[in-house]
Amino acid sequence: MAELGQDSPMPSVQPLLEPPYTVGEGIPAEVAAGVGWGKVKNIYPYPMQESYSREVSPTELTAVVLENEHVRALFLPQLGGRLWELTDKATGKELLHTQDRIMFGNLALRNAWFAGGIEYNIGTRGHSPTSSSPLHSAIVRTPEGQEVLRMWEFDRLREVVFQIDAWLPENSPVVFVAVRIQNPNDKTVPMYWWSNAAVPQTPATRVIAPARESYATDYDGSMTRVDATHFHGADATWPINNAQAADFFFDIAPQERRWEVAADGSGDGLALVSSAQLRGRKLFVWGETVGGHRWQEWLTPTVSGEPRRYAEIQAGLAQTQFEHVPMPAGASWQWVEAYGNAALDPALAAGPWDDAVAHGAQRVEDLVSEAAIAEALSDAGRWADLAPTEMVVAGSGWGALEVLRRRHATMDWLDGTGTPFAPETLTADQQPWLELLKSNEGIVEKPFEPAAVKAGSQPFGGAGSFVRGLDWEDLLTASRNASAEAAFHHAVMVHARASSSAGDLAVVADLYRTVLAGSPTAAVPLSPRSRVLALRGLALALLAAGDITGGLAQFSTACALEVDNRWLLVEAMTMAVDSGNAELALELVSRAPQSLAELGRVKFLQALALARTGDSAAAAEILKAGIEVPDLREGVNSLTELWREVCPGEDVPAEYQFSMQ
Structure with a gap:
């Protein structure tokens, strides 16, 4: 079996890539x-x-x-x-x-x-x-x-x-x-x-x-x-x-x-x-x-x-x-x-x-x-x-957290006798969210009245995982839970459900800007990882709104703060090439550690960026040396297309031919 590897730490707010219907x-x-x-x-x-x-x-x-x-x-x-x-x-x-x-x-x-x-x-x-x-x-x-x-x-x-x-x-x-x-x-x-x-x-x-x-x-x-x-x-x-x-x-x-x-x-x-x-x-x-x-x-x-x-x-x-x-x-x-x-x-x-x-x-x-x-x-x-x-076999702990979330929000749930989501299935992924629920147990807010702060409650300390739901958003924005980490996760949740309208994207961008402008001396300051992800979220929002220069600048800053983040590097290089700034993609890979620069996906993006900047010979050299892109997307014919562009007249190697038409 191949190694599945670590899940991406970046929230999946990117739109799904689908053909028109x-x-x-x-x-x-x-x-x-x-x-x-x-x-x-x-x-x-x-x-x-x-x-x-x-x-x-x-x-x-x-x-x-x-x-x-x-x-x-x-x-x-x-x-x-x-x-x-x-x-x-x-x-x-x-x-x-x-x-x-x-x-x-x-x-x-x-x-x-x-x-x-x-x-x-x-x-x-x-x-x-x-x-x-x-x-x-x-x-x-x-x-x-x-x-x-x-x-x-x-x-x-x-x-x-x-x-x-x-x-x-x-x-x-x-x-x-x-x-x-x-x-x-x-x-x-x-x-x-x-x-x-x-x-x-x-x-x-x-x-x-x-x-x-x-x-x-x-x-x-x-x-x-x-x-x-x-x-x-x-x-x-x-x-x-x-x-x-x-x-x-x-x-x-x-x-x-x-x-x-x-x-x-x-x-x-x-x-x-x-x-x-x-x-x-x-x-x-x-x-x-x-x-x-x-x-x-x-x-x-x-x-x-x-x-x-x-x-x-x-x-x-x-x-x-x-x-x-x-x-x-x-x-x-x-x-x-x-x-x-x-x-x-x-x-x-x-x-x-x-x-x-x-x-x-x-x-x-x-x-x-x-x-x-x-x-x-x-x-x-x-x-x-x-x-x-x-x-x-135990599955994920998200079902067990959902049971507790619904109980906290007095929402209906199922008879779980046949499909139990036992508390012992909760893991470190769910723990921060479980603590957020526990710290708010028994608090009932009346309209226009701030809720009393429960003795011993702490501001939200952040999480490496992500959740969805308006009740989660309400908890994160409640004053008793306020923190830079709470503001960051709230921004991500709004981003995930936002439409592609200019108004929604502006709201998302402003939320990320507020997070990034927060005080470093706050009770729970923004963690270095969350700062990087907030920069990435702002970059995506700006690019979606048509601000190419601003969006790519945020990606560049994020990559500089976390040079060993493979997921961020691949996404930033992809966005740079797709947005017409192949030079930035080459700059990003030049700053990356060798271990990331040698990844098949990164080498392909480097070759693509070289071709876009007019250096077909360097791009061809990478392709002829042989690259393997483990996560090549179904239906994408990018390897063949790039070969034909930089190696005109030469037969496309069989290992680069993935066309489904």
Whole structure:
């Protein structure tokens, strides 16, 4: 496994990088209306995970195995609850694409993501904030004697609780997974869920779902309605026929069962079946380009032998991944998924589409009937609130803090019997916020009257982590908690929820200026780290408002104060180049320690800055010497573009080709 590295210390107030959303003809009004609704500005308060390397070493992980005479399933609770292996024991086939190592790449909302298995995504469009993080995990033993693996967490983005219950009944050919999401808020929240399964792709692999037409997207943000069996002159339901990366969201009629199958040349392969609430079905292909192959080799390196390709079949709450679904206040949603070997007749699976679909529907019914899905959903409902019997892995402490926060604010919460967030899961990340709550217990403020200062209470002393919520902001701005650190965290919280309007950005900038102008002799002066982050926040606000000179000046000052901050250096260099001041980027890297200057991302930015200042020869020298950028972003073709710019007429090395089109 590659080393994941330290979380970024910088608050994630930067807007998410997404293509524009456009819909073509034939897109239903429901889908068109939902495109873009519910998007988040950023993933605050989650920190970014972008410090990983590509060096692997033996790493011990906790695994939970469900096994009977038909199936063996292996889950990784410490990595987002990923179902990592699913073996059909009758054929000995691995139904999921997996590998002997875990390599991270920049594909998730928090950056770090890895390929393989079945992942569970919640919150907003993209790979979940919990993709590479532990989930609370336990064994639940039901009154009927069934052992259930339960994994759960508090999603900080939507402020909901989700749980994943997995079990394998005796003699069952499928693993059942029940997902429940609970919204404890007094308002509707936009909800997103997609279960993504990586499946082996061979020249004979075909993906089948009960719909001929799909909503197809590529990597420019557009969406059109197509016949997937006649897409750009080819049958795209065979992944190998796709010339470039693409998504196909099958338009399954309401009365049809929800299923999707990826069958190999023998007819074997994963069947992803669910109850009706998990409405969407999708096929994702990397595309048969040099870049598509390069991405797969990047994420699943070949140790020996032929490269191993994969595609993905996915199931989600909405028709497409462009949409969010409104989840009403206080709502609790639950559905069941089932995974097993479809075991199709290979001749019928490879035949005319309608025949393949009819055959697939019958085999899916034989594998796991509608009645079996309904029974599993009923079981899941009865078991959902059973208390865990044996804890396996602890997730984050943010759920436990949320319980205490809501109690302090007299807000509603859930029955946590089945998904407990125990106080012992609190860590140093939550401790400053816990102290802030404790120091304000029992204080009730009346309108226009200052609250009495509780005996022994102290001004807020700062935190290395970040939170969101207006009640947190109220606590930070209360006079009894006032400090430079409180003012800094309040500025960050306002920044995270601010719009891109000139007025909002001016307010944010003024808040940061006030923080930076504070007295160094205050009771709790601003820490050196918070000063750097305040300068960075001011820089971002000024740049977003169009003040390029002022914003880059603040970045330069911040970097001078903390020359060994890799995250700050990368961001400042990126902003400098993107803003047309490549000279500043070169100045910043010249001031950085050698250990940072040698990072792949920094060397690429240096080469890019050299090219922008007209020194193509120096840029070419860096590229020809070879650089590796571990956190190269999905869909970005910057290495190829820079090579063609500074090495005209020379073939682009295969290791620099990541184009998905």
